[in-house]
Amino acid sequence: MKDLIIDRPALQALPDRLLWAVVTTVFWFIWFYLWLPWITLAAWVLSGYAGYLQYLIYDSQVDNARLFGTYLLVIQALGAVLLGWAFLEWWRFHGRDRRRPSADLTLEQLAAPFQLDPVSLAGWQMARRLVVSHDLHGRVVGAVVSEPALAPR
Amino acid sequence: MNVDLSGLIYGFVFYYPLFMAYIWMIGGLAYYFHYERGALAVTEPMSVLRGVPRVSIIVPCYNEADNVRDVIGHLSGMRYPDYEIIAVNDGSTDATGAILDELAVQDARLRVIHQASNQGKAVGLTTAALMASSEYLLCIDGDAILDHDAIPWLLRHFESGPRVGAVTGNPRIRNRSTMLGRLQVGEFSSIVGLLKRAQRTYGRIFTVSGVVTAFRRSALAQCGFWSPDMLTEDIDISWKLQTQHWAVRFEPRALCWILMPETLRGLWQQRLRWAMGGVQVVAKYLWITREWKARRMLPVLAEYFISVTWAYAMAFVIVMWIAGFFIDLPPRWQISLIPGWHGILIGSTALLQFFIAMLIDRHYDRRILRYHFWMIWYPLAYWMLNMFTTVAALPKVLWRESGKRAVWTSPDRGVHQSAGATKGGADAAAPSRANG
Numbered sequence: 001m002k003d004l005i006i007d008r009p010a011l012q013a014l015p016d017r018l019l020w021a022v023v024t025t026v027f028w029f030i031w032f033y034l035w036l037p038w039i040t041l042a043a044w045v046l047s048g049y050a051g052y053l054q055y056l057i058y059d060s061q062v063d064n065a066r067l068f069g070t071y072l073l074v075i076q077a078l079g080a081v082l083l084g085w086a087f088l089e090w091w092r093f094h095g096r097d098r099r100r101p102s103a104d105l106t107l108e109q110l111a112a113p114f115q116l117d118p119v120s121l122a123g124w125q126m127a128r129r130l131v132v133s134h135d136l137h138g139r140v141v142g143a144v145v146s147e148p149a150l151a152p153r
Numbered sequence: 154m155n156v157d158l159s160g161l162i163y164g165f166v167f168y169y170p171l172f173m174a175y176i177w178m179i180g181g182l183a184y185y186f187h188y189e190r191g192a193l194a195v196t197e198p199m200s201v202l203r204g205v206p207r208v209s210i211i212v213p214c215y216n217e218a219d220n221v222r223d224v225i226g227h228l229s230g231m232r233y234p235d236y237e238i239i240a241v242n243d244g245s246t247d248a249t250g251a252i253l254d255e256l257a258v259q260d261a262r263l264r265v266i267h268q269a270s271n272q273g274k275a276v277g278l279t280t281a282a283l284m285a286s287s288e289y290l291l292c293i294d295g296d297a298i299l300d301h302d303a304i305p306w307l308l309r310h311f312e313s314g315p316r317v318g319a320v321t322g323n324p325r326i327r328n329r330s331t332m333l334g335r336l337q338v339g340e341f342s343s344i345v346g347l348l349k350r351a352q353r354t355y356g357r358i359f360t361v362s363g364v365v366t367a368f369r370r371s372a373l374a375q376c377g378f379w380s381p382d383m384l385t386e387d388i389d390i391s392w393k394l395q396t397q398h399w400a401v402r403f404e405p406r407a408l409c410w411i412l413m414p415e416t417l418r419g420l421w422q423q424r425l426r427w428a429m430g431g432v433q434v435v436a437k438y439l440w441i442t443r444e445w446k447a448r449r450m451l452p453v454l455a456e457y458f459i460s461v462t463w464a465y466a467m468a469f470v471i472v473m474w475i476a477g478f479f480i481d482l483p484p485r486w487q488i489s490l491i492p493g494w495h496g497i498l499i500g501s502t503a504l505l506q507f508f509i510a511m512l513i514d515r516h517y518d519r520r521i522l523r524y525h526f527w528m529i530w531y532p533l534a535y536w537m538l539n540m541f542t543t544v545a546a547l548p549k550v551l552w553r554e555s556g557k558r559a560v561w562t563s564p565d566r567g568v569h570q571s572a573g574a575t576k577g578g579a580d581a582a583a584p585s586r587a588n589g
Contacts (some may be wrong), residue, residue, distance in 0.1 A: 004298055004410045007329040020332045027529045034497045071171070071498075078172055079179040086183060086354045099398070101315035102371045104288040110374060114283065125286045128257060131267045132284075138276035138381040138558065140283060148257035148265065 114140055159485045166466050167495050169459065174502045178509050180351025185513050188353070189405055193516055198232070198302040198406075201309045208236040208304055208367075209285035213277035214295035218247040220412075221295060225256050225263060233304040238263045239281045240295075244271035249295075273559050274363075275379035275386040282370060282378060291367040293409060298327070299365065300408035307367040307407045318372030318399025319391070321349070321361035322407030325518050331415045335527040336535060342521065343510035343528075349403040350513075357453050358401050363387030365409035372399045383437075384559045385430025392438050396447050408517055424538060428546035429553075431457060436550065464543035467536075503532050 009017050107118040120143075124130055127145040135141050195201060210228055214221055221240070228238050240263060242250040253265045266284055268277060282290055289311060293299050303322060310320045323346060326338045345362065352358040363386060373379075376393040383389035391401055414420045435457050441447035442454070474490045476482065490496075507528045511521045 004327055005329060006327050009330050011330050016331075024332070024527060024529060028526075031497075031500070031529060035501070038497070038501070068498075074172060075175040075179075078176050082176055082180055082351075082355060083183055086180075086356070089356050097315055099316040102369075105371050105374055110283060110370075113374070113377070116283075121283065124284050127264065127284075129254065129265050129267075130284060131269060132280055133269045134272055134276060134280075138272050138279070140280055143284075148254055148263075 116140065157485065162466050162469060163488060166463065166470050167499065169463050171499050171502055173456075174499075174506050177347050177351045178506055180354040181347040181513065182509065183354045184350035184403075189350075189513070192406065198305040202305050203312055205234055206289055206308065207287035208233065208289045208291055208308065209281070209287045210236060210238045210299070211241065211278060211281040211285065211290055211292045212238065212295055213241045213243055213274050213281070213292075214245065214249050214253070215243040215271060215274075216245045216247045216249060217295035218245070218249050218252060221249055221252050222256065224293075224295060224298060225253070225260070227298050227301075229260050229262065230301055231299070231304055232301045236262065236304065237286060239266060239285060240264070241266045241268065241277040241281050243268050243273070243277045273381055275381045275383065275559065278386070279378040279381075282368075282373060285370070288370050289367060290370055290373070292363075292365075294364045294411065296412050297324075297364050298410040300410070303365070303407040303409065306404050310402045310404060311367070311369055314400055314402070316398070316400050317402055318369050318394040318397075319361055319401045320367045320404050320407070321358075321401065322365035322367075322409050323403075323405045323514075323517060324362050324364050324409050324411050326413055327410045328412050328415060329524070332527055332530065333417070333420060334413065334415045335524045336531060337413045338518075338521065338524045339507050339511065339528045339531065340535065342514040342518075343507045346405065346514055347506065347510040350405070352453070353403050355452065357395055357449055358391060358403065359453050359457065360385070360388040360391045361401060362409075364411050365407065367407075369399075372397075375399075381558050382556050383430060384426050384433055386559070388430055388434040389437070392434055392450070395450055396438065396441060396444075398446075405514075405517065420538065421542065424542040425545060425549075428539070428542040429550050432461065432543075432546050432550045433553075435461075461543055461547065464540045465547075467540050468544050500532050504528060507531070 107122055111118040111121045123145065124143050127143075129146050129148045130143045131146070132143045133141055192201075210231070212221075212224060212228070217224070225238060225240060238260070240253045240256075242253055242265065250265075250267055253263075257263045257265045264284075266277075266281060268280065272280075278292055281292075289308060291299075291304065291307060307320045307322060310317045324341060326334065326341055328334045329338055349358055366387065368390075372394055373390075376390075376397045376399070379386045380389050380393075395401055414423055435454060438450070438454065441450050470488060471490070473482065473486060474488050477487055504525075507525055508522075511525055515521050
């Protein structure tokens with residue numbers, strides 16, 4: 001897996017690389033700044049009254065904290081609906097398959113919708129190299145069979 | 154009745170992605186603990202199978218001269234005893250055809266189908282499905298490297314479920330040299346992987362990943378194989394199968410390493426096609442709203458429909474924000490896009506979703522958590538990209554000629570090389586998926 005991953009920033013011009021790295025880092029700092037209410041809330045939970053005062057002063061976010069509680073309730077309700085449905089379906093159908101295993105298609109069944117000759121199709125299914133032609137709607141109309149060979153150089 | 158329209162629109166723009174993100178996280182974690190975690194201890198993938206049915210690996214290629222040797226070379230070493238490789242040269246104008254003929258001489262497992270002209274991926278796949286000598290078809294893209302143990306992981310679902318019509322694997326991004334590449338590493342965990350897990354928890358999925366999916370041929374035959382006119386053949390085949398009551402599953406251990414665009418232009422082209430394909434499919438399957446038997450697909454349809462609505466609502470919010478600089482808007486219509494309490498909440502939610510998704514995917518992509526650092530950009534850059542592509546996609550689909558053949562050339566494959574190619578994949582097509 002490791003050798004499949006192409007992570008070579010050097011393929012970009014150095015200014016591009018630096019620009020994206022710097023801008024991304026700046027973005028993270030902006031995010032940390034915007035997260036101050038969360039950080040303050042965490043400080044309040046962990047250390048008590050002083051943190052609470054700071055949280056209260058910061059943009060009057062206490063109402064938002066109540067709103068946050070409402071969001072949590074909505075998320076719980078949505079999650080319960082999804083998981084409840086999934087459990088119900090699993091309970092009803094687990095290990096019980098109403099569809100019988102289908103037999104593999106016969107050549108005739110495969111060829112019929114395309115109006116192909118089953119004998120020809122059988123030959124094409126064994127061929128190593130085919131040149132296939134189609135009609136205007138993209139349906140197979142014929143094929144020429146040949147053995148693989150190296151192209152003349 | 155006095156309806157607060159501004160409150161409705163602004164509330165929808167905020168609450169929809171917020172709450173959907175938690176549904177994806179809860180569903181993803183439920184899938185992980187119920188279906189995934191137990192099998193992580195399996196060290197011998199062949200032990201999960203009862204039989205060894207023959208498998209046909211199908212690789213559609215259009216101008217893949219730069220990649221096809223690596224792709225076919227890797228497929229030659231699959232750890233599975235009975236398989237064939239069918240490479241479809243879809244009328245390539247480069248050396249793809251000659252290289253495939255050369256490789257077929259060297260590898261007896263490789264069969265080559267040359268299409269006389271460029272027909273598109275859907276026609277290539279259908280042609281290969283007809284010519285295949287087995288019931289199980291594993292379709293990958295012409296630039297994708299399939300993990301050597303992928304076959305047994307995918308096949309076990311067909312063995313255990315007679316109504317399983319398709320199993321989609323776990324695409325992982327290879328090219329991570331640029332910020333765009335790294336963002337997509339997180340996106341494919343958080344938006345593709347986590348959503349598929351959550352959707353499997355529900356029971357239906359929006360789309361398989363066109364880059365790596367195994368199919369039961371009899372299921373494909375029943376629903377008429379792939380549609381040549383659909384821009385995202387993978388979304389369409391997922392809906393065809395599921396509306397015919399075939400199950401579609403996700404297998405996170407079937408890894409497939411893929412290349413993605415690393416230029417903004419390439420990314421825009423790709424995402425616009427994905428968005429157009431999503432809209433095209435949803436329009437095609439609107440009939441399920443009148444069909445009781447297809448009711449289990451309704452939530453998936455509704456989620457996509459709401460996502461498209463969200464994109465337009467978000468675009469409206471941006472317009473109102475810009476208008477606010479020039480026009481004295483009524484107070485209720487005034488809005489700021491500078492992140493405040495709401496912005497932080499939704500941004501933190503997005504980062505949490507990335508973290509959870511990467512935590513799950515670290516079992517398959519061990520150093521993935523290091524890319525979380527770059528995800529800070531996602532809410533800004535990617536949500537906007539997905540929003541604009543969706544807004545642009547809807548009119549393009551409405552004005553698109555009905556039945557027109559879907560043939561496209563893929564954008565760049567990252568900074569390590571540049572090439573055009575046929576390529577599928579329509580995950581993360583909708584804005585709410587970008588949001589959560």
